Amino acid sequence: MTTIEDRLRAATRAAAGTVATGSAPPLRLPDREHDRGPMRRRGPGRRRGPGRRWPSWAAPLAAAAVVTVIFVGVLVVTRLAHLPQNRPGPAGAVTVPLRRAPSVAGAVPPYAVGLAPGPLAAQSTRAVVRATASGTVLATLTTPRGYSSFTWVSAAGDDRTFVLAAYGPGPAAGPGRARDTTAFFLLRLDPGAGTARLTPLPVPAQPNPPGLGSPISGIALSPDGSRLAVAFGNETNVRSELKLFNLRDGSVRKWRGTRNDGRATADELGASPLSWTADGRTLAVDEWAGNTINVHLLDTTAAGSNLWSSRIAVAFADWPSGSVAGSAIITPDGTKIIGMAVARHATQIRVNEFSAGTGKALGTMVRLRYRRGAITGWPSVLWSDRSGSTLIVKTTRLGTRPSKNGDLTAGTVGIVSRGRFTPLPGIPAGEMLAW
Amino acid sequence: MIDWRADAGPLVTALYQAHAVGLIRLAVVMLGDRQAAEDVVQEAFCGLYRRWDHLEDPGNALRYLRSSVLNGCRSVLRNRGRLPFRLGPDTSRPDSVESAESTALVGEEHRAVLAALRRLPDRQREVLVLRFYLELSVAEIAQAMGISQGTVKSTVSRALAALGRLLGEGT
Numbered sequence: 174m175t176t177i178e179d180r181l182r183a184a185t186r187a188a189a190g191t192v193a194t195g196s197a198p199p200l201r202l203p204d205r206e207h208d209r210g211p212m213r214r215r216g217p218g219r220r221r222g223p224g225r226r227w228p229s230w231a232a233p234l235a236a237a238a239v240v241t242v243i244f245v246g247v248l249v250v251t252r253l254a255h256l257p258q259n260r261p262g263p264a265g266a267v268t269v270p271l272r273r274a275p276s277v278a279g280a281v282p283p284y285a286v287g288l289a290p291g292p293l294a295a296q297s298t299r300a301v302v303r304a305t306a307s308g309t310v311l312a313t314l315t316t317p318r319g320y321s322s323f324t325w326v327s328a329a330g331d332d333r334t335f336v337l338a339a340y341g342p343g344p345a346a347g348p349g350r351a352r353d354t355t356a357f358f359l360l361r362l363d364p365g366a367g368t369a370r371l372t373p374l375p376v377p378a379q380p381n382p383p384g385l386g387s388p389i390s391g392i393a394l395s396p397d398g399s400r401l402a403v404a405f406g407n408e409t410n411v412r413s414e415l416k417l418f419n420l421r422d423g424s425v426r427k428w429r430g431t432r433n434d435g436r437a438t439a440d441e442l443g444a445s446p447l448s449w450t451a452d453g454r455t456l457a458v459d460e461w462a463g464n465t466i467n468v469h470l471l472d473t474t475a476a477g478s479n480l481w482s483s484r485i486a487v488a489f490a491d492w493p494s495g496s497v498a499g500s501a502i503i504t505p506d507g508t509k510i511i512g513m514a515v516a517r518h519a520t521q522i523r524v525n526e527f528s529a530g531t532g533k534a535l536g537t538m539v540r541l542r543y544r545r546g547a548i549t550g551w552p553s554v555l556w557s558d559r560s561g562s563t564l565i566v567k568t569t570r571l572g573t574r575p576s577k578n579g580d581l582t583a584g585t586v587g588i589v590s591r592g593r594f595t596p597l598p599g600i601p602a603g604e605m606l607a608w
Numbered sequence: 609m610i611d612w613r614a615d616a617g618p619l620v621t622a623l624y625q626a627h628a629v630g631l632i633r634l635a636v637v638m639l640g641d642r643q644a645a646e647d648v649v650q651e652a653f654c655g656l657y658r659r660w661d662h663l664e665d666p667g668n669a670l671r672y673l674r675s676s677v678l679n680g681c682r683s684v685l686r687n688r689g690r691l692p693f694r695l696g697p698d699t700s701r702p703d704s705v706e707s708a709e710s711t712a713l714v715g716e717e718h719r720a721v722l723a724a725l726r727r728l729p730d731r732q733r734e735v736l737v738l739r740f741y742l743e744l745s746v747a748e749i750a751q752a753m754g755i756s757q758g759t760v761k762s763t764v765s766r767a768l769a770a771l772g773r774l775l776g777e778g779t
Contacts, residue, residue: 177772178740184721185741188640189633197628198646200621202657324683 271362271369272311274304280558281305281565281588282332284362287604288323297323297605300337302362302369305565305608308599312369317358319344324355325389328556328607330396330451330505335360335607336374338392343378354378355389357401359420376401376418377425393447393456396505400473402447402456415458415480417473428471428480430460451505451559457486459501468501468510470529486510487532500553503529504561511538511561513552522552522568524589526561539589541568552584556608564589567602616660623669624653631677637741638681638733640722648680674752682730724774732767739764 274283285305288297300323302312316323320341328335337358356378361370381388391404399421405414413430448457454474460467460481471483487501487510500513510527521542526535556565568584586606587596600606628649635645652673725733731753738749739760750757 177768177775180717180721180775181725181736181740181771184718184725185637185737187718188637188722189741192629192633192636192642192645194629197624197632198650200624200628200653201650202617202620203654 266370266372267314267317268368268370269312269314271302271364271367272309273364273367274309274311275306277306280563281556282328282608284311284332285600285606285608286326286328286335286337286360287601287606288326288337289601289604299323300326300360300371301604303600305597305600308597308601312362314360314369314371316341317344317356317371317373320356321353325392326605326607327392327394327401327447329394329398331398332608333362333364334394334398335362336392336394336401337371338389340381353381355381357392357418374401374418374420375423376420379403379405391447393449395449395453396451397453400453402449404447404458413460413480415456415471417456426473428478430481431479446500446502446553446555448502448557449505450503450507452507455503455507457501457503457510458483466501468503470503485532486529487512487527501527502554502557504557505559506561509535509561511554511557511564513554513566515552524554524564524566538564539592539594541594555586555606562590565597565608566594567606568594616657620653620657620660623656623673627670627673628653631673634674634737634742635677635681637722637737638678638726639684640726641684644684645681648677648684651680652676671752678734685726685730720775721771724771727774728767728770731763732770735760735763736767736771 277283283305285303287301287303289299289301290297298316298321300314301310302314303310316339320339320343322340323337324340325338326335337360338355339358340353340355342353343356357374357376358371359374361372362368363370379389388405389403393402395401399419401418401420403416403418405416415428417426417428419425449455454472456471456473458469458471458480460469466489467481467485468487468489469481469483470486471480486503489501489512501510502512503510508529510529510532512525512527514523514525515521521540523540524538526538527533528535553567554564555567558564565586566589567586584602585596585598586600586602587594589595631649631652632642632645635648636642639645639648655676656669656673725736728736734753735749738744738752739746744752746757746760749760753760755763
């Protein structure tokens with residue numbers, strides 16, 4: 174009998190075998206600080222020929238210019254030093270025109286913000302504001318200076334206020350300070366003024382482990398936009414931790430994933446989105462503990478710093494009856510947990526409701542059936558109205574064979590209401606989205 | 609003697625020529641998407657090039673690249689959809705097809721294994737790929753992922769069990 178290890182070896186080698194030797198595309202290297210320095214000076218084009226000597230008066234003039242540049246530079250640096258640490262300067266603020274979005278049937282928010290994939294698939298270099306109904310692009314913002322990509326987006330409860338996380342060394346980085354960080358920016362949509370404005374938030378930039386990218390596994394802006402929850406721990410070598418930043422006074426509160434014996438755990442945090450109740454008191458977070466997914470309800474006003482001592486509302490244990498558990502959010506009124514599930518060996522996607530009070534299953538809001546099961550992506554609940562009766566969800570592509578490049582993950586974003594799923598064809602499912 | 613700090617371009621290019629295909633294969637295993645895999649590898653080499661001056665030992669370059677590729681794959685998977693899900697044993701599933709037909713279905717079989725692999729949490733997926741595709745030792749995986757050898761062993765065990773469940777083996 175073939176073991177699971179053998180099947181894994183065979184499958185991974187078969188996949189790797191699709192990449193032929195010598196088929197790598199040419200390397201495209203970017204400009205590099207040091208290439209503009211000593212290497213160029215050594216180049217033949219920079220050699221001084223006998224007929225290109227500078228006139229004798231140029232040396233003192235150049236010296237005076239250097240002194241002036243140094244003086245101005247010192248002045249600028251001195252002024253910059255008075256700005257708050259780890260906070261991008263005013264240069265990080267950007268305002269772009271915003272077109273007004275039409276209203277949407279079903280009372281879902283009219284504005285969606287998505288992180289569009291850039292030239293490199295792993296990087297989102299643009300945040301795109303779209304009309305929910307049509308997908309029409311209403312505004313586009315590029316990453317702030319010093320940051321290479323947007324990594325997370327989250328919305329407040331007013332559909333006008335968003336927070337974006339951006340990854341990069343930051344605007345103050347020089348050749349000697351190239352360590353990447355994750356910084357946070359407030360995106361404010363003002364349809365009346367016709368503007369979308371991105372400004373740096375007074376949240377310390379979070380350092381990233383060298384070579385491992387961002388350790389952040391999720392963010393959630395509170396409904397009133399006053400606090401930002403940031404989850405750490407869905408990466409290797411990072412402990413589970415939740416930080417709650419107060420955007421008004423800059424204070425921060427922390428919770429760690431700690432077991433009864435006091436040891437921190439590395440169970441993964443934030444595989445599902447963090448979600449708030451409308452009163453801004455309770456935050457739903459999930460914990461992957463072995464083969465169980467626990468959905469915790471963290472009372473952010475209560476004392477204590479142990480993340481996992483918070484109440485477990487629903488435990489998806491041992492993947493019961495062939496279904497899939499995960500992607501759970503709490504409804505803003507705090508009464509229900511809504512979870513996406515995949516069932517019938519990947520031929521159905523279900524949207525299930527559970528009581529947040531008792532954890533009992535309340536029913537299935539909608540079943541999406543497909544002829545063939547071929548799910549490789551992750552269905553998710555992206556937005557819920559107050560009671561959970563209307564949702565925006567993302568399905569994964571089902572019932573199709575792999576595309577030429579083998580990517581099966583493109584799905585559909587749509588509205589779930591009254592037992593029906595209505596696609597929003599203009600909203601690209603390949604983007605990270607927030608309403 | 610080569611001044612490896614000054615000669616970043618040729619050295620990174622040489623590393624690319626030696627390791628790009630292997631890293632693209634690794635990313636294809638993780639992502640199932642050739643174009644995204646090439647992008648991730650390209651970005652990993654660009655990152656190495658930008659940080660070349662901060663590299664203490666050029667012998668660590670491959671380890672850095674491998675970590676960057678794994679991280680890039682995580683980002684791609686995260687951007688595709690943030691939420692992993694888990695599929696359990698389904699008693700309605702027909703018995704698996706054996707012997708005579710298995711050869712004809714080998715592509716399907718591999719796809720099922722790879723799809724299940726990509727549904728695992730990041731750490732479990734990566735530890736399985738490092739162990740059973742790259743055939744790294746427990747010590748090498750621990751070093752690559754920055755975790756203890758004990759954690760590697762327990763994660764491999766849990767990941768295999770999870771993979772078995774996803775594939776309906778009931779392990």
